[in-house]
Amino acid sequence: MSFLRRHATLTVLVAALIAAAGTARLGVWQLDRAAQKVALQQRIETQSRLPTLTEATLARPPTALEGQLQRRVVLQGQWRPAATVFLDNRTMNGRTGFIVVTPLVLPDGQAIAVQRGWVPRDLRDRTLVPDVAPAAGPAEVTGRLAAWPSALYDFGGAASGPIRQNIERSAYAKETGLRLLPLSVQQLTAAPQVPPSASAPPTQGTLLRDWPAPAIDVQKHYGYAAQWFALSALVVGLTAWFQWLGPRRQARQARQARQARPDPALSRTATATDSDPPAAS
Numbered sequence: 001m002s003f004l005r006r007h008a009t010l011t012v013l014v015a016a017l018i019a020a021a022g023t024a025r026l027g028v029w030q031l032d033r034a035a036q037k038v039a040l041q042q043r044i045e046t047q048s049r050l051p052t053l054t055e056a057t058l059a060r061p062p063t064a065l066e067g068q069l070q071r072r073v074v075l076q077g078q079w080r081p082a083a084t085v086f087l088d089n090r091t092m093n094g095r096t097g098f099i100v101v102t103p104l105v106l107p108d109g110q111a112i113a114v115q116r117g118w119v120p121r122d123l124r125d126r127t128l129v130p131d132v133a134p135a136a137g138p139a140e141v142t143g144r145l146a147a148w149p150s151a152l153y154d155f156g157g158a159a160s161g162p163i164r165q166n167i168e169r170s171a172y173a174k175e176t177g178l179r180l181l182p183l184s185v186q187q188l189t190a191a192p193q194v195p196p197s198a199s200a201p202p203t204q205g206t207l208l209r210d211w212p213a214p215a216i217d218v219q220k221h222y223g224y225a226a227q228w229f230a231l232s233a234l235v236v237g238l239t240a241w242f243q244w245l246g247p248r249r250q251a252r253q254a255r256q257a258r259q260a261r262p263d264p265a266l267s268r269t270a271t272a273t274d275s276d277p278p279a280a281s
Helices: 002-048 062-066 169-176 214-260 264-275
Strands: 072-079 085-092 095-105 110-120 138-146 179-187
Touching: 002 214, 062 179, 085 110, 095 179, 110 138, 110 169, 169 179
Parallel strands: 110 179
Antiparallel strands: 072 095, 072 138, 085 095, 095 110, 138 179
16 A cells, blocks of 8 residues: 555656646747747847848848848839739738738849738638739839748648648749749838728728737737746645645644543543542541
């Protein structure tokens, strides 16, 4: 029985240690995520103060191009409207819709994907896309160099066609026949705002370009970290109470209770003494 009790105690301790360490690690991970977003925001602010890039000063090697990430750019080229993709389930200002991506072919023949803005989707017919085709002819795009559009969890959506969950750069380049640069551009020039009603059908030119700052939700990560650390401390506290503090407290109370009870042997002796007849005089 003693062996089984020790084995059960060891099992509980190991499980508690794993749970406490795991939740604490999740708290550290949330702090790391917050630090990454703060660092990215600081990089954006630093890069935005550098001179604006053009197609002539835009780096072409991928490693050099990475160093220009978050810089402002003014690019001239030709749109490829037929290659426009509507990235689904993208949010802006708390609303879900599409991010519109259209390649811009630069004068040297290379191309870069431009995230032209956000549009709401038609809630009455989810297969419809808004008419946001760019104007024909030479185009000038003002924006900020950004990473390739982020990939969301794919629920088995279409890998081709105008509406997609994600676009993979190499596959997209092969599909369009373009020599795509590994980064994209988030367009920053003014554009007409979306209709106030999210249920209203999208109309031509309703692109929203209110790109969120990376560190805008950093407080959320701090809150999650605090919750994970609190859960870790709770696991440690409950384990310490039920495995050590609680049993010791119960043992001490039991010991004090036994000491407070009269000794039965002494009680019988006292009773016998009281019942003895008095000696004859």
